[in-house]
Amino acid sequence: MSSAAYNRLHGLFKNSTATATATATGTGTSTAVSTTNKIVKEKTKRPKKSPAIPTATATATGTVVSRPKTENLAFEPLPMSQLTNSLANLKMFIDTFKRTSNTGPFRYSYKYYDDVVSHLARAKQHAYIEEILEHQKRYKTDMTKEAFVARLISLYGKSRMFDHARKLFDEMPELNCPRTVLSANALLTACINSKRLDKMPELFRELREELSIEPDEVSYNVVVKAFCEMDAIDSALQVADEMEKNGCECNLYTYNTILDALYGKGNILDADKIWDTMKSKNLDPDVRTYNAKLRGLIFANQITEAIGLLDEMKTKGVNPDVYTYNGLIHGFVKDDDLVAVKRWYAEMAANEIVPDSVTFRIIIPFASKKGDYQFGFELSKVGLLREMNVGRSNLQGVVDGLVKEAAVDEAKELVELVKASNFIYYKLKLSVNS
Template sequence: MAATIRSKLRSMTLHHQPHFRRFATSILNPDSKTPFSSKDKSRAALSLLRTETNPERIIDICRAASLTPESHLDRIAYSKAIAKLRNSSYFGGIREFLEESKSQPGFRSERFISHFVVLYGQAGMLNDAIQTFEQMEEMGIQRSVKSLNSLLFSCLAAKNYGEMKRIFVEFPKKYGIIPNLDTYNTMIEGFCDSGSSSSVYSILDEMIRNKVKPNATTFGHCLSGFYMEEKFEDVGKILEMMKQHGVASGIGTYNIRIESLCKLKRSKEAKALLDGILSRGVKPNSVTYTHLIHGFCKEGEMEGAKSLFKEMVDSGCQPGSECYFTMVYFLCKGKDFEAAVNICKESMAKGWVPNFTTMKLLVDGLASTSKVEEAREIIGQLKEKFSRNADRWTEIEEGLAK
């Protein structure tokens, strides 16, 4: 109790005294002469959170930025901070920080409290999420299906599927809440994630009874689950149900099927599915090709991956950074350094640089194939772009064959 009071007093001090403004400026903006807008604070906090590992300092960064669940950037910062604190098992600090945030008068609405419910789930602190939901009435906040859905999503984030099922069965009756499409979709996703895909049929039946029309997301979760469990007969049943409910198989549905096949190391079947949709005039997108390229790379089918990469670019789809990084890494592993360096240069020209491990594979590979000057050229660019790793790259450069 005393610790909670101290926490609240500290929060008031931080937010209402000149000391807090100096504290915020010193953490987020060392150049105290330059004023920071709310957006500037959010961006600075996100930048600092990427590399900060000290749990107490992570919380200080969040406090200094005066995060609010209303801002998209701030919601990203909250999630990043909670993920890092969870990895550090800093659960007491998470509780203190979120309770402090909840206590702010401006955050006393169902929308904001629902966000804190989700954050507790992301932290793996499901009891706190449930307690927050149950305390809403005491806080003068009306519960609705929105906060129920947040609690179910919290269970999903915490991977506590048993509690998820209990809450779904008990809470709508207990609190007089009628489930909606998002409620059912979250439950279907939970059953599929937990390897209990066959349970989705009971949810689909309930949806039909309650006149809630399933959508592409509903069936997409079902397809992912049945593919994961290799229940291909059920995949066919779901595709048939989509037709019955008038839900078209758009590129989003095909992408789910292609990704699922690639995860099962059945990338050639996924490529056949792509060829089929092309013949029917359905236009693939960058996501389609990225799933296929990753699948072919994982199976060591690098010629197929290169062909798909070219087809992707020729069709007008733009590869994203992860697609470039995947290609460079696996081409290096396959010792195709010429193709790897060409794709890497294209990626770097767009400002996307693969991680240190991949770049070292490339540099070492170029050096091993008598392309030392090209390796040095890349090292020069890396030293210029990432000064913090300059010493490591200098050491690697000195070790290259003369």
């Protein structure tokens, strides 16, 4: 889903309680419009006719457009914007979502479910998450496939609904779904994602002793992650030992998880020992391994070493990614070195690494802090044109700075750009104090 669609959807959720009741008794004949306010205003208008929509989705009257099966099979997660645009309120969105679930390819689009559920979770609409996920139980054949149910467990976990995840796991036998270490791992991960680490030790024991599910390397990696989350890295290392004693090999997930924790605390010495361990096992570090170390070096203000590490990874054939460059740029921000930030931002482009919203969120406020509002202006434009969520306060900082420097035309240009973008939160005030 694009960032723009994200913001529209999120805005929809925010206003959901108001609009849900306002339109509940209406005729439900709203046309496809782009903001919630407009939706409410135009709800009595008659739609001209059904809009041309490429796949099964809601029309303005809330019915489903049936398309030939072959087209449904070519489902792409594109209609998010259409769904959010054409819906008068959240309840309708949920109903449409449930109806659209009738097409198999839609149900198997993990990314789509993930997006919708995570936005619902952020908007604290847990009842709707339950509604969507419980709705899946009507697809009885799917519910007998463990991977499908594990996905739902995982989604509950990410929504911090551990009890729901647990309940679904318990229901699996009556859903005629085989229950193996795969769904057990999904449930263990749900402990972490729903911040219920307290549930983990008991659960781990229960899985093994009462359900006879033997942990595999994924299970151990989840436990390793859990201890790292609790800042108990020694315990994480003990689990790694235990895992090998039980016939599971530590892999990159294991070590990258531990390295992230160590470098995150600035513990470079212990982290280097992990690198030795990996080497002795012929386990080649990947981009995440290097990025973890890079972050550790930046944390310790060792910027020169960080640049050296970038060279090393290139030599070893590990391609740097946007995390690598963001980390490095973050280091130069810490170093208060705007010239270097600019150079490495350019270097990033030269290496064909596409900046992401974090890149802009790091650099733009720094440019403003250094008083280089022109650079902030350029970056803001790039970010907005790429439909990225650059951050309202970051944009405001640039606008204010431009105004302060009497660059009112540019300030206005930026404000206009913001207005034209689909980010409903970007309502900048042009603060001219004259």
